[in-house]
Amino acid sequence: MDMDLQAFEARIARGELIEADDFMPDAYRRQCLRLIVTHANSELMGALPEREWIPRAPGLGRKLAVLSKVQDEIGHAQMIYRVAEDLAAPYGISRQDMLDDLIEGRAKFHNVFSYPAPTWADVGIIAWLVDGAALETQGALLKTSYAPYARILRRICAEEAVHLKHGEDIVLTLAAGTPGQRAMLQDALTRWWRPLLHFFGPPGESTNSDAFRWRVRIASNEELRQGFLRKYVPKIRRLGLAVPDAELRFDEATGKWLYGDPDWDEFWRVVKGGGLQTNERLSLRRLSREEHGWVVAAMRPETAA
Amino acid sequence: MADLEVFEVFGLEKPGAVVSHAGSLQAAGPDLAVVLAKELFCRRSEYVELWVVPRPCVHVAQRAKDALGPAEPRSYRLGSGYRDTVEKWKRFGGEQGGDR
Ligand SMILES: [Fe+2]
Ligand SMILES: [Fe+2]
Numbered sequence: 173m174d175m176d177l178q179a180f181e182a183r184i185a186r187g188e189l190i191e192a193d194d195f196m197p198d199a200y201r202r203q204c205l206r207l208i209v210t211h212a213n214s215e216l217m218g219a220l221p222e223r224e225w226i227p228r229a230p231g232l233g234r235k236l237a238v239l240s241k242v243q244d245e246i247g248h249a250q251m252i253y254r255v256a257e258d259l260a261a262p263y264g265i266s267r268q269d270m271l272d273d274l275i276e277g278r279a280k281f282h283n284v285f286s287y288p289a290p291t292w293a294d295v296g297i298i299a300w301l302v303d304g305a306a307l308e309t310q311g312a313l314l315k316t317s318y319a320p321y322a323r324i325l326r327r328i329c330a331e332e333a334v335h336l337k338h339g340e341d342i343v344l345t346l347a348a349g350t351p352g353q354r355a356m357l358q359d360a361l362t363r364w365w366r367p368l369l370h371f372f373g374p375p376g377e378s379t380n381s382d383a384f385r386w387r388v389r390i391a392s393n394e395e396l397r398q399g400f401l402r403k404y405v406p407k408i409r410r411l412g413l414a415v416p417d418a419e420l421r422f423d424e425a426t427g428k429w430l431y432g433d434p435d436w437d438e439f440w441r442v443v444k445g446g447g448l449q450t451n452e453r454l455s456l457r458r459l460s461r462e463e464h465g466w467v468v469a470a471m472r473p474e475t476a477a
Numbered sequence: 478m479a480d481l482e483v484f485e486v487f488g489l490e491k492p493g494a495v496v497s498h499a500g501s502l503q504a505a506g507p508d509l510a511v512v513l514a515k516e517l518f519c520r521r522s523e524y525v526e527l528w529v530v531p532r533p534c535v536h537v538a539q540r541a542k543d544a545l546g547p548a549e550p551r552s553y554r555l556g557s558g559y560r561d562t563v564e565k566w567k568r569f570g571g572e573q574g575g576d577r
Contacts (some may be wrong), residue, residue, distance in 0.1 A: 193537075239518070250517055251500055251517060254502060254503065256500055257503070262574070323498070323500070324500055327500070471504065471505055472505055473480070473482075474482065
């Protein structure tokens with residue numbers, strides 16, 4: 173083992189944080205980069221299902237809240253791509269390259285953003301439970317060893333917590349509403365339940381890996397999913413909603429939630445770009461880039477000077 | 478095509494606060510950097526003042542690499558190096574010691 177790697181391993185073992193200019197093994201840089209770019213892509217793509225609801229949100233208050241959530245998510249993407257750019261600099265990869273990879277279907281983003289949001293209740297479920305799931309993942313990542321990511325995650329998590337409150341408020345309002353509104357809410361939950369279980373990825377990956385030892389990853393997929401189920405299943409049931417999984421139950425012996433097979437084949441199909449709305453959403457992203465190209469151009473040095 | 482510059486963004490959370498690092502961004506020049514910094518870091522009025530600094534202007538010294546601070550502990554530079562004044566005061570009467 174060379175000296176640099178040895179010193180790096182020792183720093184990690186002491187619980188130290190790694191800054192952008194510090195020595196890091198290439199494998200560490202690549203692992204961080206892959207994770208962080210996927211996160212940035214997901215923030216950007218995650219804004220799209222809700223963006224569709226800005227013109228249709230019921231009332232000015234809700235419209236402003238959805239608008240500001242979308243703005244937050246785009247802001248998250250901006251901050252995270254910035255962290256990724258510094259990591260990718262030695263490879264000569266720019267933000268533009270990352271956005272090209274995304275638009276041309278070469279990069280991953282979160283499975284949940286490939287599903288449609290047909291009703292207002294979907295907006296509530298997304299903001300409450302998808303942002304809740306994101307907060308599980310990102311909350312664990314606050315302990316990442318890569319300092320620039322940890323710093324930006326503190327701000328992001330604080331804002332995600334607001335999104336969750338906004339979602340909770342929509343869900344509580346619908347749950348206390350007319351039978352029609354409650355039915356709409358139940359339908360949305362039923363639609364989103366499987367994608368939500370998929371959100372954390374399949375169980376059983378090895379935590380005995382460089383990624384875990386180096387604190388690029390903090391919690392396993394299943395640990396995160398269990399954290400999510402522990403928090404949200406009781407709340408969902410308290411609202412009198414049914415979780416669409418006959419096998420879902422809390423196992424006293426293991427202290428874990430047991431759930432029915434959520435069809436991991438479907439998960440892999442979506443991750444590989446075969447989601448219901450993967451292409452539609454990516455075309456929307458492409459369209460945004462074309463339509464807003466003039467803003468980007470206006471902000472280029474040669475124009476702005 | 479000229480490149481965008483990287484700016485480090487710092488801010489004061491309230492008047493008189495210590496300046497802290499908010500994050501970084503890319504922009505074509507300081508004016509646009511300020512516009513973007515407001516959008517990125519101040520949507521909830523988090524700061525009363527924002528600074529944008531071109532990254533090459535930030536020069537860093539690190540404890541580990543650049544011997545920040547003395548190599549040996551130097552207690553005489555710190556208030557904690559004079560804790561026994563509490564005992565010393567007791568010779569001059571009173572239980573408390575010192576001026577607390
Ligand atoms: Fe976000
Ligand atoms: Fe969010």
